[in-house]
Amino acid sequence: MAENTAYDRVKAARANNRPTGKDYINALVDNFLELHGDRRFGDDPAIVGGVGWLGGVAVTVIAIEKGRGAKDRLTRNFGAPNPEGYRKALRLMKQAEKFRRPVVCFVDTSGAYCGIEAEERGQGQAIAENLMEMMTLRTPIISVLVGEGGSGGALALAVADEVWMLENSIYSVISPEGCASILWKDSGKAADAAQSLKLTAQDALDMGIIERVLPEKEMGKEGFYSVLRAELCAKIEELEILPLPELTEMRYRRFRALGAQQLAGE
Amino acid sequence: MPFIDFFNFQPKNELEKGGRQSAPIAQDDNEPAKTCPNCHRQIPLSQLWGNDHCCTNCDYHFRMNSRQRVSFMTDSGSFTELYAGLCADDFLRFPGYPKKLETTRNASRETEAVICGTAKIDGRECCLFVMEPYFMMGSMGVAVGEKITRIFEYAAENSLPVVGCTVSGGARMQEGMLSLMQMAKVSGAVKRHSDAGLLYITLITDPTTGGVTASFAMEGDIILAEPGATIGFAGARVIEQTTRKKLPQGFQTSEFLLSHGFVDAIVPRAQQRKTIGSLLKLHSGGAENG
The missing domain is CATH 3.90.226.10 (2-enoyl-CoA Hydratase; Chain A, domain 1)
Incomplete structure (x- = not known):
C-alpha cells in the first residue's frame, strides 16, 4: 500500500463498497437506539445519532451516513449534511455531556451540503457553533474518519480529544477536483491536486492533526471491528479518568498547537 | 500663446486679470476615478475617500x-x-x-x-x-x-x-x-x-x-x-x-x-x-x- 498515490486513496475513500457510518454503528454498538431530530427544524438522514453500548460503556454515537444503494443514498443526500444534521449532532452531544456519556463520531462526508436551503438555514452558523461547543464539551470525544473528511463539514464532528483515520481515508480543506479547478481551471488535474494538498492519513499524522492511522487490512470484517471496539474502549477509559477541566484543557491545547511549527516571523 | 497674441490679450477671468490669487477648486479631469460596480458612475477618488469609500451616488460600499x-x-x-x-x-x-x-x-x-x-x-x-x-x-x-x-x-x-x-x-x-x-x-x-x-x-x-x-x-x-x-x-x-x-x-x-x-x-x-x-x-x- 505504501506506493499508493494520494489520488488512489481518494478513490478508495470514496469507494461504494466501503463500510458506511451505519455499518460501524451496527458492528460496534450494542442495543443502539437512534435518536432523531434537531428540535428546531427537522431530522437530517445524512447524520445518524443515538445511544447504545460500546463494550461495557454507555456511549452517544454520531455517524455521517452516505447510504447504501441508489434510493438510500438519495435519501441520505450522499452523506452531505444540512444544518439540521449538525444541530442534531450538537443536541446529542449536549445530552451526552449532561449524562456523562463519552461521544464517538464516525465521519465520512464529501462536505457539508452546498444547497440553497442549507444556506437559508445557516450552514456556516451551524458548523461554527459545533466547533465552539465541542471545544469545551465536558465529556470525552473521539472522532474516527472512516472515508472522506471533506473540509468544515467533517471538522464539525471532529473537534475531539483524539482523531483517528483509517489508512485510506482522507482529510482535506477542499476536494482535489475543486482545488484543481480553482488553481489550474481544470478539474481533470485532481490527482496532482490530491498530491499537493497532503490529504492522506499519514500526512495528517505527520502534521499532528490525528493521533492514529488504523490499518484497513480486514476492513468490514469481524476482526477489524473487534480491534476497533477494543481500541475505542481503552481510549475512553483513559480519557474518562481525567478531571473534566484537564480534559477540556488538553483538547484546547491539542488544537492550539496546530500550525505553530509552520509559523515564521516573530 | 503665440507672441503676436500677447498684445491682443483679453483676460478671461479674475485670475488672468491678476485680481485673484488662486484658482477656484474645480473638478480635475485628470483625477483618477473608480467606476461604481452598482450604478456604474465614475466617482473621483477624493470624493470616494471623503465618503468612507462609499459611492456618493448610490451608497455602494467599496x-x-x-x-x-x-x-x-x-x-x-x-x-x-x-x-x-x-x-x-x-x-x-x-x-x-x-x-x-x-x-x-x-x-x-x-x-x-x-x-x-x-x-x-x-x-x-x-x-x-x-x-x-x-x-x-x-x-x-x-x-x-x-x-x-x-x-x-x-x-x-x-x-x-x-x-x-x-x-x-x-x-x-x-x-x-x-x-x-x-x-x-x-x-x-x-x-x-x-x-x-x-x-x-x-x-x-x-x-x-x-x-x-x-x-x-x-x-x-x-x-x-x-x-x-x-x-x-x-x-x-x-x-x-x-x-x-x-x-x-x-x-x-x-x-x-x-x-x-x-x-x-x-x-x-x-x-x-x-x-x-x-x-x-x-x-x-x-x-x-x-
Whole structure:
C-alpha cells in the first residue's frame, strides 16, 4: 500500500463498497437506539445519532451516513449534511455531556451540503457553533474518519480529544477536483491536486492533526471491528479518568498547537 | 500663446486679470476615478475617500483595505498593532504558492491576510482584528489563525472585548489541512473569551464565505454586516452546479442573512463606528454616562 498515490486513496475513500457510518454503528454498538431530530427544524438522514453500548460503556454515537444503494443514498443526500444534521449532532452531544456519556463520531462526508436551503438555514452558523461547543464539551470525544473528511463539514464532528483515520481515508480543506479547478481551471488535474494538498492519513499524522492511522487490512470484517471496539474502549477509559477541566484543557491545547511549527516571523 | 497674441490679450477671468490669487477648486479631469460596480458612475477618488469609500451616488460600499478600515473605525492614533511579523511559509511545497505569496505581499504591502491589535473605538478600549481583502482575498492560513487566536487570548487575559472585521474567501488551500484546523483553533479561543463573560462583535464585510463564515464570523455575540455584502458558506457557483437550480434574487447578501435570522443588524459604514462604540459602552458595565 505504501506506493499508493494520494489520488488512489481518494478513490478508495470514496469507494461504494466501503463500510458506511451505519455499518460501524451496527458492528460496534450494542442495543443502539437512534435518536432523531434537531428540535428546531427537522431530522437530517445524512447524520445518524443515538445511544447504545460500546463494550461495557454507555456511549452517544454520531455517524455521517452516505447510504447504501441508489434510493438510500438519495435519501441520505450522499452523506452531505444540512444544518439540521449538525444541530442534531450538537443536541446529542449536549445530552451526552449532561449524562456523562463519552461521544464517538464516525465521519465520512464529501462536505457539508452546498444547497440553497442549507444556506437559508445557516450552514456556516451551524458548523461554527459545533466547533465552539465541542471545544469545551465536558465529556470525552473521539472522532474516527472512516472515508472522506471533506473540509468544515467533517471538522464539525471532529473537534475531539483524539482523531483517528483509517489508512485510506482522507482529510482535506477542499476536494482535489475543486482545488484543481480553482488553481489550474481544470478539474481533470485532481490527482496532482490530491498530491499537493497532503490529504492522506499519514500526512495528517505527520502534521499532528490525528493521533492514529488504523490499518484497513480486514476492513468490514469481524476482526477489524473487534480491534476497533477494543481500541475505542481503552481510549475512553483513559480519557474518562481525567478531571473534566484537564480534559477540556488538553483538547484546547491539542488544537492550539496546530500550525505553530509552520509559523515564521516573530 | 503665440507672441503676436500677447498684445491682443483679453483676460478671461479674475485670475488672468491678476485680481485673484488662486484658482477656484474645480473638478480635475485628470483625477483618477473608480467606476461604481452598482450604478456604474465614475466617482473621483477624493470624493470616494471623503465618503468612507462609499459611492456618493448610490451608497455602494467599496472594498476597503485593512489599514484604511482601522483608521476609519478607531480613534485617531489609538491603534497598536500586535503580532505584525507573524507569517507562514510554503511548508507544504504547494505548486505556485511561493510566487503567489511574493506577488501578494508586494502588491498589498501586508505580510498576512489579517492585522490585529488594540485600539479605542469612540473612547472604548478593545482588541481588534481586521482581515485584508487585498491579500489573497482574506484567505485563512496558519498565520491568520494564529494571529486571531492570539488576539482572543490577549483579550481574555486583559478582560477586553474583541471587534473583528471579516472578509475572506475561506480557508487557504495552499496550506492544506492545517488551514482547516485553524477554524477549530480560533473557535476554541472565541469560546474561552466568551466563557469569560467578554463581548465579541463581528462586522461581516464583502465577501465572507467558506471556513470563515463556518467559524469566527458567525460566533460573535453580536453580528453586524455591511449593506450588500456577500455572506455564505458555499460559493454561489458551487451551489448552482450542485443543485442545478437558479439562485433566488439577493441570495447570500447581508439582507438575505438578516431576513433569515443570521445577522443582528446591517450597519452602513457611516454609522459603524458610532454603533460599535455604543455597543462597547453598553457592555462595559458602567453607567450610561460613565
